[in-house]
Amino acid sequence: MLKYKIVPVTPFEQNCSILWCDQSRKAAVVDPGGNIERILKAADELGVDIERILLTHGHIDHAGGTAGLARQLGVPIEGPEREESFWIDALPQQSKMFGFPQVETFTPDRWLAEGDQVQVGNESLSVIHCPGHTPGHVVFFSNTARLAVVGDVLFAGSIGRTDFPRGDHSALVNSIRQKLWPLGNDVSFIPGHGPMSTFGAEREGNPYVGDYA
Known part of the structure; x- marks a missing residue:
């Protein structure tokens, strides 16, 4: 069974996630934006072995610690989609713009x-x-x-910003309604920031993409 733990990182309180297989204890870190030692400490406490890094997109609060963590652990980086390369x-x-420590690409x-x-x-x-939030x-x-x-x-209760370069509000709304909602109302989700929810709860009450929006 797949298990998870959320590890908030960076001044943006980004939800880095450790996902692991309960049977093998092998794990992936999703979106290590920073605070590498905090991520490693959490993995150690869980007793899991990190075998790869997964990225949803390339914003610094999600990807800023990726190169350092990959080098330290000797693990591959998978994702995001190629349009995210820029x-x-x-x-x-980005690190200069948002006052983050200097990071490497x-x-x-x-x-x-x-x-x-x-x-x-x-x-x-x-x-x-x-x-929508970003192209890749x-x-x-x-x-x-x-x-x-x-x-x-x-x-x-909300959706991603689309005022960054190559953001697209209509594409974001379409992504959510056409690709996420069909997965099922019972699906729980870990967002990049803030508390978890379910697709059903967001369809019921999200003012941007809910069924009554």
Whole structure:
């Protein structure tokens, strides 16, 4: 069974996630934006072995610690979708803009695309391309655990910003309604910031993408 723990990182309180397979104790870190030692301490306390890094998109609060963590652990980086390369290339500029410690850029070992699968131990996650917040944003979905890691696509009661370069509000709304809602109302999701929710709760009450919006 797929398990998870949320580890808030960076001054933006970004929800970095540790996902692990309960059977093998193999884990993935999703969106290590910073505070690497905090992430490693959490993994150590869980007794899991990190085997890869997964990225939803290239904003600094999600990707800023990626190069350092990958080098320290010797693990591959998977994701996001290739359209996100310009954000990853701009990580040094992002760090200056938002007052983060200087970070280095990187090239993922594997760019992801719609329909790809990523492994976490014996568990498999589906990759869903959800552009709008950024052009190459992806969501990771476990059908067996009924869990989605959605980055900055969707929040409890809100949706991602689209005022960044290459943001697209209508594309974001379409991504949520056409790609996430069909997964099922019972799916719980880990957003990039703030508390978890379910797709059903957001369909019921989200003022931006709910069924009554």
